[in-house]
Amino acid sequence: MLKGKTVVLAVSGSIAAYKIANLARMLKKQNCNVQVLMTQNATNFINPITFETLTANKCLIDTFDRNFQYSVEHVALAKQADVVMIAPASANVIGKIACGIADDMLTTTIMACPCKKIVSPAMNHNMYHNPIVQDNLRRLEQFGYEIVKPDTGMLANGDTGDGRMPDERLLMEYILREIACEKDLRGKKILVTAGATREAIDPVRFITNHSTGKMGAALARAAMLRGAEVTLVAGHMEVEAPPFVKVIPVISAQEMFEAVERIASEQDIIIKAAAVADYTPVSVSDSKMKKSDGDLSIPMKRTADILSYLGEHKREGQFLCGFSMETDHVLENSRKKLQKKHCDMICANSLRAAGAGFGTDTNIITMITEAEEQELDLMSKEQAAHRILDVIAAKM
Numbered sequence: 001m002l003k004g005k006t007v008v009l010a011v012s013g014s015i016a017a018y019k020i021a022n023l024a025r026m027l028k029k030q031n032c033n034v035q036v037l038m039t040q041n042a043t044n045f046i047n048p049i050t051f052e053t054l055t056a057n058k059c060l061i062d063t064f065d066r067n068f069q070y071s072v073e074h075v076a077l078a079k080q081a082d083v084v085m086i087a088p089a090s091a092n093v094i095g096k097i098a099c100g101i102a103d104d105m106l107t108t109t110i111m112a113c114p115c116k117k118i119v120s121p122a123m124n125h126n127m128y129h130n131p132i133v134q135d136n137l138r139r140l141e142q143f144g145y146e147i148v149k150p151d152t153g154m155l156a157n158g159d160t161g162d163g164r165m166p167d168e169r170l171l172m173e174y175i176l177r178e179i180a181c182e183k184d185l186r187g188k189k190i191l192v193t194a195g196a197t198r199e200a201i202d203p204v205r206f207i208t209n210h211s212t213g214k215m216g217a218a219l220a221r222a223a224m225l226r227g228a229e230v231t232l233v234a235g236h237m238e239v240e241a242p243p244f245v246k247v248i249p250v251i252s253a254q255e256m257f258e259a260v261e262r263i264a265s266e267q268d269i270i271i272k273a274a275a276v277a278d279y280t281p282v283s284v285s286d287s288k289m290k291k292s293d294g295d296l297s298i299p300m301k302r303t304a305d306i307l308s309y310l311g312e313h314k315r316e317g318q319f320l321c322g323f324s325m326e327t328d329h330v331l332e333n334s335r336k337k338l339q340k341k342h343c344d345m346i347c348a349n350s351l352r353a354a355g356a357g358f359g360t361d362t363n364i365i366t367m368i369t370e371a372e373e374q375e376l377d378l379m380s381k382e383q384a385a386h387r388i389l390d391v392i393a394a395k396m
Contacts, residue, residue: 001030001031001176001180002027002030002031002032002176002179002180003030003031003032004031004033005032005033005082005083005179006032006033006034006035006080006081006082007027007032007033007034007035007081007082007083007084007085007175007179008035008036008037008077008080008081008083008084008085008109008113009023009024009027009034009035009036009037009051009085009087010036010037010038010084010085010086010087010089010093010106010109010110011036011037011038011039011042011046011051011087011088011106012038012039012041012042012086012088012089012090012092012093012106013039013041013042013044013045013090013092013093014042014045014088014089014090014122014123014165015045015122015156016087016088016122016164016165017042017045017046017088018045018046019087019088019165019167019168019171020036020046020051020087020088020168021046021050021051021054022168023085023087023168023171023172024036024051024054024055025054026168026169026172027172027175028054028055028056033057033080034054034055034057035055035057035060035077035080035081036048036051036052036055036057036059036060037059037060037061037077037105037106037109038051038059038060038061038105038106039061039090039093039104039106040061040104041090041092043061048061060077060105060109061104061105062104062105063104063105063108075112077109078109078112078113078114081113081115082115082178082179083115083116083117083118083175083178083179084109084110084113084115084116084117084118085117085118085119085120085171085174085175086106086110086117086118086119086120087118087119087120087122087148087165087171088120088121088122088123088165089119089120089121089122090122090123091121091123091127091128091130091133091136093106093107094119094121094133094136094137094140095132095133095136097110097111097119097140097145098136098137098139098140098143099136116144116146116178117144117145117146118145118146118147118148118174118175118178119137119140119145119146119147119148120148120150120165120166120171121133121137121147121148121150121163121165122150122163122164122165123163124155124156124157124159124161124163125155125159125161125162125163126161127163128150128161128162128163129162146174148165148166148170148171148174149166150162150163150164150165150166151164151165151166151167152164170243173242173243173244176225177224177225177243177244180225181222181225181226181227181386182226183226183227184226184227184393185223185226185227185228185269185389185393185396186226186227186228187227188227188228188229188268188269188396189228189229189231189266189267189268189269190220190223190228190229190230190231190267190268190269190270190271191230191231191233191260191263191264191267191269191270191271192216192219192220192223192230192231192232192233192270192271192273193216193232193233193234193235193256193260193271193272193273193274193306194213194215194216194217194219194220194232194233194234194235194237194273194274195211195212195213195216195234195235195236195237195274195275196208196209196210196211196212196213196235196236196237196274196275196276196277197235197236197250197251197252197253197255197256197274197275197276197277197303198235198236198251198252198277199252199253199277199279199280199281199303200252200281201281201298207277207279207280207281208236208277209275209277209358210275210358210359211235211236211274211275211358212237212238212239212358212359213234213235213236213237213238213239213274214237214238214239214359214360214361214381215273215323215363215381215384215385216232216234216237216271216273216274217232217237217239217240217241217242218380218381218382218384218385219271219273219385219388219389220232220241220242220245221242221245221382221385222382222385222386222389223269223385223389224242224243224244224245226389226393228269230244230245230246231245231246231247231248231263231267232245232246232247232248233248233250233256233259233260233274234247234248234249234250235250235251235256235274235275235276236251238359252277252280252303253276253277253280253303253304253306254280254303254304256274256276256306257303257304257306257309260306260309260310261309264310264313265313265315267318268317268318268319268396269318269319269321269392269396270310270318270319270320270321271321271322271388271392272306272307272310272320272321272322272323273323274306275325275358276303276306277303278302278303279300279301279302279303280300280301280302280303281298281299281300282298282299282300282301307320307322307341307343308340308341308342310341311341311342311343312342314342319344319345319392319395319396320341320342320343320344320345321343321344321345321346321347321388321392322337322338322341322343322345322346322347323346323347323348323349324337324346324347324348324349325348325349325350325351325357326348326349326350326351327350327351327352330348330349330350330366331348331366331368331373334346334348334366334368335368338368338369338370344369344370344395345367345368345369345388345391345392346367346368347365347366347367347368347388348365348366348367348368349363349364349365349366350364355378356378360381361380361381362378362379362380362381363376363378363379363380363381363384364376364377364378364379365384365387365388367387367388367391369391374391
């Protein structure tokens with residue numbers, strides 16, 4: 001995903017520096033060129049050899065080190081960089097950069113970098129809330145730097161508060177959001193529904209289905225990486241919602257319908273990937289539900305047809321994509337659904353196909369529009385999400 005990209009990791013003096021070794025490893029697994037800069041103080045927390053082993057690049061500390069590849073190392077590196085992440089960012093380094101001080105390799109290179117710069121503060125919570133530090137962070141934001149909000153929890157000295165550097169997986173997401181994909185959906189608002197709805201029978205039991213929300217979450221994340229403003233209306237999901245996405249949690253089909261109805265008209269693209277329970281129990285007294293043999297007879301009624309509503313109320317220029325999971329006559333039934341629900345595209349798959357359907361990390365999808373059918377091979381749901389968005393982006 002990051003092949004051909006260069007990420008500069010700027011590491012300053014904080015105990016959280018150990019987390020950046022794993023971030024460097026994660027970036028290398030994505031075929032990224034990783035260049036690490038360290039302050040002299042940072043070398044007291046983690047050895048530069050660690051980064052050199054992980055990245056296969058020299059870890060740069062001294063501005064006047066004569067053992068370098070380029071004639072003016074900090075300028076050459078600044079030209080290469082697609083994004084810079086300053087993590088952990090100490091109060092000292094934050095203050096220097098905010099005031100334009102460039103007195104070591106790290107600050108000098110950052111001053112020369114024209115690319116996006118992301119700052120992840122890491123320090124004691126009293127230091128973090130010092131008005132001087134807060135003012136410096138605001139100054140950096142004014143200069144176009146992005147600030148990662150620290151986590152709250154136990155700090156290195158045993159205190160509890162905010163000031164912890166977030167998990168390196170979140171830092172990775174900040175980098176991916178910036179450089180992983182072309183921003184062909186920038187400026188678009190996308191609504192994705194995902195997961196399974198649950199219809200309560202009583203305080204203990206409910207009706208649902210086997211949806212895990214993996215496909216919907218993959219679509220939301222892919223759209224976010226491509227620059228869209230994404231809202232995820234999420235029923236029960238067995239995966240975490242992606243970062244940088246607005247999440248509206250719901251339980252029942254009616255709650256999902258109401259959430260979608262509120263915001264549908266504002267969206268440029270709507271993708272209904274949720275598996276909605278088709279029926280919900282009718283509210284009746286327990287006495288009416290009981291039978292003499294101890295079994296329960298539960299009166300049922302159909303839930304709201306969200307996709308039909310969206311198709312009937314689709315505004316001009318809006319793109320509507322639905323999903324069709326079938327056991328038989330997959331293409332025939334899906335094409336009927338395309339027309340009946342007034343969709344622009346239906347993504348069809350079969351519950352009988354190995355590697356497709358509920359709970360898997362892979363999918364086999366056929367994208368059906370009025371003009372054509374495009375069958376995808378078995379691939380990860382992340383890959384399938386991008387292929388679906390490729391078709392949608394081309395039609396917007």
